[in-house]
Amino acid sequence: MPVPKRKMSRSNTRHRRAQWKVSAVHTVPCPQCKSAKLPHAACGVCGTYKGRQILAV
Amino acid sequence: MPTPTKGPRLGGSPAHEKLILANLARELFKHGRIQTTETKAKRVRPLAERLITKAKRNDLAARREVRKTINEKDVFIALFEEIGPRFANRDGGYTRIVKTGPRKGDAAPMAIIELVEELVVEQPKKAAKAAAKKAAQKDKVAVLSGEADETTDAADEAKA
Numbered sequence: 322m323p324v325p326k327r328k329m330s331r332s333n334t335r336h337r338r339a340q341w342k343v344s345a346v347h348t349v350p351c352p353q354c355k356s357a358k359l360p361h362a363a364c365g366v367c368g369t370y371k372g373r374q375i376l377a378v
Numbered sequence: 379m380p381t382p383t384k385g386p387r388l389g390g391s392p393a394h395e396k397l398i399l400a401n402l403a404r405e406l407f408k409h410g411r412i413q414t415t416e417t418k419a420k421r422v423r424p425l426a427e428r429l430i431t432k433a434k435r436n437d438l439a440a441r442r443e444v445r446k447t448i449n450e451k452d453v454f455i456a457l458f459e460e461i462g463p464r465f466a467n468r469d470g471g472y473t474r475i476v477k478t479g480p481r482k483g484d485a486a487p488m489a490i491i492e493l494v495e496e497l498v499v500e501q502p503k504k505a506a507k508a509a510a511k512k513a514a515q516k517d518k519v520a521v522l523s524g525e526a527d528e529t530t531d532a533a534d535e536a537k538a
Binding site for chain 2: 359376
């Protein structure tokens with residue numbers, strides 16, 4: 322069975338792990354209340370989507 | 379032939395998926411709007427709309443077809459008595475899906491699926507608009523012809 326020939330250095334390990342990053346959630350301003358909301362989704366603050374009240378606030 | 383749905387079945391087996399979708403459709407007709415995951419909302423929409431189309435047809439065959447899916451008598455009656463006639467002048471598009479963001483707990487993207495309210499007001503409005511336009515056009519024509527008459531009258535007067 323193939324096995325690693327050499328121990329992986331801490332540097333290499335840390336370089337590999339450093340590439341795993343989080344990215345910020347993309348948001349758009351709500352046309353009704355100007356707060357940040359997910360695109361193509363109802364606003365969580367005022368509960369509207371395309372001028373229609375969807376969620377109870 | 380309808381295109382098969384991509385990906386795994388909801389709930390693990392075809393039978394479970396059928397049950398999940400039937401239950402969701404029943405609850406949708408019962409409550410008018412339900413909150414569920416985006417995937418389930420997208421999958422229940424064609425089923426629910428097909429059932430409403432059958433409810434609009436309202437013959438014995440349609441009733442028996444719908445009864446296979448809707449197992450609650452009250453909902454079944456409401457579908458044929460209220461929901462079907464409500465969508466009489468709407469060809470498809472009886473439901474609306476609005477996304478509502480991730481769920482707390484497992485961050486599943488959620489959505490609300492609801493029956494679209496019947497737009498009785500909209501159709502007469504359109505007709506009224508068309509009528510108004512027609513009337514305006516007629517007025518224009520009348521004014522134009524009237525003006526033409528007036529100009530000829532004025533010319534006659536000038537001659538006299």
